[in-house]
Each structure stands twice: as C-alpha cells, then as structure tokens.
Amino acid sequence: MTASHILEHPEQAPTHDLIVNDFSITVGTVNGSGSQTSNLTILRALFKMGVPVSGKNLFPSNIQGLPTWYTIRVSKQGFLARRDEHEIVVAMNPATFAKDLAEVWPGGAFLYADDIKLAINRTDVSVYPMPVKQLSRDSGAPTELRDYVANMVYVGVLTWLLGIDLDKVYQALNFHFKGKTKPIDLNFGVVQAAYNYASQNLTNNNPYRVEPMSATEGYIMADGNTAAALGSIYGGVQFAAWYPITPASSLAESLVEYLPILRRENSPDGKNTYAVIQAEDELAAIGMAVGAGWGGLRSMTSTSGPGLSLMAEYAGLAYFAEVPLVVWDVQRVGPSTGLPTRTAQGDLTFTHFMGHGDTQMVVLLPGSVSECFEFGWKAFDLAERLQTPVFVLSDLDFGMNQWMTTPFEYPDTPMDRGKVLWEEDLERLKGEWGRYRDVDGDGIPYRTLPGLRHPAAAYFTRGTGHDELARYSEDNQVWHDLLERLKFKYETARQYVPAPVLDQMENAKIGIIAFGSTLPAIEEARYQLNEKGIPTDFLRVRAVPFTAEVGEFIRQHRYTYVVEMNRDGQLNQLLILEYPQEATRLRSIAFTDGLPLTAQYVREAILAQEVD
C-alpha cells in the first residue's frame, strides 16, 4: 500500500483540538495471558472502521510470564511503520508499569489495571485506572478463563476513550472466534461492561480519537506466513518438509490448514495431491525437500536462521546437482539463537552464498504480505525453470503480524515446470540425451524424473564431479566447464526473477534502495524528507541476482542510500560486489535492534549525511 494511495481517499475534517486517526497505542501485558486476542480485536475493529492501521507484536521467547508489548499504529495518511512514540499506553503488567508510564508521549493517555498499586509520577498525561479484576470477576467467566477475559477490559476502555465503533469490535471478535457464540458473548460482554464502566466513572480528557474513514476498502488483513502458504498452494506445492522454529512454524502449519480446503476439489480421485512432513530437524527437512524436488515434485521447506545454518549442506548439494526446491526463510535476529522472537534482515548474504565452494543462490525478497502470496507460487516456477534452490526471504514482522494488504491475486501465468523430458521425448530423441548438457545455450540442462518408464531415462545424481552425461568425473576440464555453466545459468536467472519496483519523486537527486518489510518506514521517511525539501527516488529490490534496472538506478543518482535491518549492510555489500565502479555512490544505512524499522531512523540517518 502506498501512502499517496491512501491520501486520495476523502477524510473527515478533524474536530478542533482533537488528534484524529494519527497516533500509536502500545499495550504492555504478560505473555501467555491471552492479550493477543484483545490486541487483534482492537486492530481489526480499527481496520473495519476504514482507518489505515498496523499492529506489531513485540514478544519474548517464552510461553508464559514474561513482559510483552503490542503496538498499534493508526494513520489517516496510511503510514504504517512502527513508531517510537506512544501516545496511548495500556499497562497491564506490574513489572513494566514504571517503564510503560515513562514512555507515554506528553499529552498522551495512560490506562492501567487498578490492582497495580504503583506511584504515578507524571502530570503531563491523562490517567485512566481500569477495574480489571472486578470486571473480569463480574463477567461470569469460569475461573480458568478470567485472566484471558481480563484483557478485554482494556479493549472496552479504549473503545470508549478513542471512540472506536462497538459494532466493529463485535465483528472483530466474531471473526476471531469463528462465529462461536459462547466465547464471542463472553468477551464482548466484558468489553461492554468496561465501556459502560468507563463512560460512567471516567472523564475523557485525552485528545486522541478515531473516526471512520474509507481508506481500508479493497484491502484485507493477513500475515505473511499465511500468505506464503496460500501462495505456495496456488503454486501447486506437492511436498513440504519442515521443523518447528519461531517465526516460521505458522507457515507450514498454514499449509496443513489450507491444503485440504483448497486442493481436494481438483484431485483426480479425491485423494491427496500433496504431503507435508514434520521432520526430525532441518537437515532432514531440506533433505526430504531435495529428494522430492529431484523426484519432480513442487517441493519446499520453511525455516528461520538457525534452521538455515543446518540446511547449508543440502542447499549446496541442490545447487550443484541442480535440484529445484523452494526454501522460505522467515528471518529472525541472529547470529546464533539470537533473538528468536524479533525481526531482522540478516540472512541475505548467507542465503545468497550458502554452501562451500562457489555457490550463487537465487533469492526472492517479498516487500508486502500480498507479495508473500505472489512469490509463494512464483518461487516454484523459478526453481523448476532454473533447476536450482530458490530462497524466499520473509521476516518475523511479515510472518507473524497482521498487515493491511491488497487481496491475493490469482496467478497470472500458467505454471512453468521447466525442462523435463518425458517418455515420448526420450523416444523422439532415441534415448540420446545428457542430464547436464546445455542444449539451449542458456545454461539450463534437461532432466528426467524417477518413475519414467523408459530404459534411457535414468541418470545418477551426485554431489561429486560429473560430466554432461552425469557420469563421475575428476577431469579438470569437465569440472571447470561445469562450474562455468552453473555461473552462466545464474546469469540466465536474471531474466526470470522479479524486477525491482521504482517509485520516483520530482527533482530527486538521491536514491534509496531497500527490500522487504522496511517498505512502510521508507515510504514515510521519503514523505518526511520531501517535506524538508529532499525528494528521493526509491527502488525496491525484489530479487538477487539483480536486474539491469538496479545498476541503472544507482548510476542515475548522486548517492543511493541502502536501507536494511542488519548490522553489516548486506544488501549494500552485494550491490558493491555487483557494481564495484559505483561503490562510492552507495551509502549504507544498516540498523538492527530486533524491532521493526521506524521512519524516524531512516529520515535522520539520511538527513545526517545529506546535511554534510
């Protein structure tokens, strides 16, 4: 979604002195307390009111008991990146009460559970105690559910405070509980009770309000892992093997959820046209996926950093033996176990060069949740066309948060199954073919599939040196030619990968290059920079290898800022390798602290260098 698109929508004139549809809400709770339901309810109610909104879960690697925050951005302009400023803060966790209070933006509102008896030492914020214990007791909820419904109290108070439409809250709960009356009524009852309590006992003197808009029409709310799974299903996924890991697990789990719904109807006999296996580890998960890809199935695995480290060995084999498969990496913070529940873009160079010896992997970089869907099916076409592993780099922010996104679009091209010789082809060729022979001059050979009933179909696949007929070879010339062909095949990949997306501003002298989930922060930063008289052009890179437009873009700008969420500027490194002559025009803005990037950071980082 672009900011300019949202601005086209007519909006209601803001009430005098009130700040409408432009603030952030942050809720501090204890994880495992069921607050996610409450947070999503607020997010969805706002979305249904037509107000552009984003929600990000900033959670610990823990099942129960540690502090967790959820931050919601409401923006009539459609700027949906995370902000460091919190105008509305809800404190449900005594352990973080003081910190949460300290972070309320001056003039903002502070809501807290009134059983927390801690000092409130600020006079510049409006304060709203909530009788959370009382209202959850009164709700009639069974004892074991009381802690969960307790979080609905802040939904009710926020609904009153901000002017959220209660009907939309009901719709959100109805969606969450899949129309099941009992939990909907129980939770909505608490929301209503809290709403009533607030309207009778509290005085609303905070300036922040929501008012209905029509800016979310034509959008859906979805997370990137679900989108990736659905896209894979429309790509005809036949085999997926995986091992549980945060934040990638829900991708494979979504496959398990949606495959039976979407793929039964066109099965030739009503039986399964796919298999999903939870493997014993990531070594096995990718091993299975390589086996299935070699066997001619549309095959995938999904993981995150530590899993990728284990997968390096099979990835190298798949590259060398030319086996198609798709690897989704939902990035989290590394190195090592890192911050398992925090987001980053730190796996770009690792995936691209994954494997010992000379390897060059094709990497796709979706920049929105709907693009996670699109690359879900496209990745299979690329993998089979190029006979190589294709990595798709999502991240925790995409994967596990709900995003406002354009609806998923049905694939606009038929499946590309690549160069496969079937029995009739082998007949026509009189059995004369070579598995690793470059017949078409594009570096991509032909392959046959196990199960073909032709005496000349079989070949022997190996990770050792092999000639055009797939025979073992240690011949120096054969080895050299093979590596050169693989390099040439990688060149061919450039014509197949998604081209970057260009967004220009008038009179822009400087450029920005970025990828993935930083898009909202960059769009907002560009708007702000433009307000300060610094227009920028923006190229959103969507794949490695780069296509010609990337080099062209760098050459056309005095400086290009390469913005990414990692320490070392990995995209910048790849750009320098690709365009060494342009290296002095590239300026790296690389930052990682586990949180989604803010526009402020991007803006200030660019300003600091532009002022010089």
Add this chain to the structure above:
Amino acid sequence: MSEQMTSPRVQVNLAGLTKADYRGNPSTLCQGCGHNSISSQIITACYELDLVPENVVKFSGIGCSSKSPTYFLNRSFGFNGLHGRMPSLATGALFADYTLKGIGVSGDGDSASIGMGQFKHVMRRNLRMVYIVENNGVYGLTKGQFSATADEGLMLKGHGTNPYLPIDIAWEALVGNATFVARSFAGDPKQVKELIKAALSHDGIAVLDIISPCVTFNNTDASLYSYSWGKEHEVALHELSFVPRFEEIMVEYEEGEIKEVTMHDGSKVILKKLEQDYDPKNRAEAMRILEEANAKHWLLTGLIYINTDQPSLLDIYNLTDTPLNRLKEAHLRPAPETIEKVNNLMF
C-alpha cells in the same frame, strides 16, 4: 542411454530382461571388498525377482558403501547424497512416485555416526525401502579410522586401540521400531540374496545389517568384521529362502521344520529351522537373541524381526492413484474462483 539388444539365445527373465540389464559400472572398490559381493547379490536378486530396473531408485550417503549404487542397476535412477543424510533424501524422493522401490546403501560410518539421527527416524516413519548397511567397523575412504560399530579393544594399524563400546545396527533398528530387521554376512552370498529379495517385498523399512569386511583396513583374524571371524562365528537363525508371489513352494518340508512369513505382496519367506526354533515376529525374542549373540560373540544372521502389520509411510498419506510427479497443473492449482473464497477467509 543404451540400445537394448536381445538375442533369443540370451536368457531372459519374466520382465524380458537379461542379467546384463541389471548391471552397473565396474566397481572401483578394493579387490575382495565385501561391498562388491553385496552389489552382485542385488543384481541377481533383482534379476530373479523380474523387477523392471526403472521401477527401482537407488540412494546412498557418503563413503565406500555409498559408492556402490553405481555398481548395480544402471537403468535405475540413483542419488548419491550427503554423508548420513540418505534417509531424508529417499523419503522425499519416494513420494514422487509411490510405485517405486527404493534401495538405499549406507555404511557404518554413514548410518551409525553422522547419520544416526536420520537412520532412527526413517525407522519410525516406516518408509518403504531396503536399507542396506554395509558394515565393516572402519572408515575406508579416509584410511582406516574406527567407526562407531568397531568392537571395543579393536587394534587398527596407525589408530591404536578402540576404547569405546560399539553401536549395534540391528539393535538400533529394532529399538527404533523398524518393521524388518535382518543381519547377514557378505561371505554368505546366498543368504544375502534371499534377504534382499524378502526386503524388496516388504511394505516398510527393511534394514539389512550386512557384515561386509574391509580387506584393506579391518580384516585381521581378531576383528569381528573380518572374513575369517565371520566364517567361524556365523550363527544362522534359519535357512532362508524367498518364494515370489505366483510361485509354488517346490521343496517338501517335514512338519514343524519350517516357518512361513507371508509378505504384503503375497510372496513368502520360508525359514527352515536350524538349531534354534526362532520366531521373527516376536520383538522381545528378537531383542533377547541379539543380546545373547553379542554376549557369545556370534555373528548372528538371518531375519531377526519382521512386522507386516504396520502401515508404511506413503500409506499414511493417502496419495492419489496417479503418481504425484505425473500430476498436471489442473490437479495442482486451485481453480480461479477459489481466490475470492481465500480472500474472504482473511479479515
């Protein structure tokens, strides 16, 4: 890649193929290596079973053993994968076409050390595949280091004395819920061949732990993995013969002299009683006999355990009758009208 020539004088099997159609490339392993003997028994077993080579897929990991799939069944697809990771590769590949029979060849380094995890997990998944471990207690390609199956106290030139207790492949398979566990000896080719045939007819994982001496690094008389030790210490559980489906049992046996195991495809394994009255369907008995064999230093051979009731991996997945790798776009991509439904499932 080869033109097939059949002259009427050349003997052919029921698949219309000569034994040459089952051959592989010449072996590059050492003269006298047990693995070569196993390769030739695979060739003979497949020929005698009238298997069409295109219906077989070969897999291996890394090591001397894992080179051997190039020495048999040239007309079969094969994949020489990564060290210790053959089971996962085979698992994925066999989903491509459920009619394929898998033959995996591994070694004691490949399965008992680096690949122990995948070895155990392919057992519990009951993948329909013959899993041969060419077990010689030593690393050959890297020049004679101890493997995890080497006997405690074994002395090897340049490597001293092995201080560790060994891993027992057959035991691990059994504990791992394998549904077919056998041990054999490369020096007993007839038994190897009959066990391969039985394993190829098993609808599940069939582990053949074959003691296969390394003539270069571990063939001294004192080694439990030498030809001489095997010849002197082999204790066969039974005399084993395989009778394919549709074939009559020709030999007459006396009452109580044999046990019959009917395989999933209707073929039979005939177990002729020797000293022991052994029932391979009894898992507890299988564990006991392995313990006894270890204690008495027997090279216990034969069909140690079989369970024909457990469904194999592919059965669990209820796959289409058309092999998955022959499904077309119309079978794989949901219809255009479904996209609206999907978007409506989102908020």
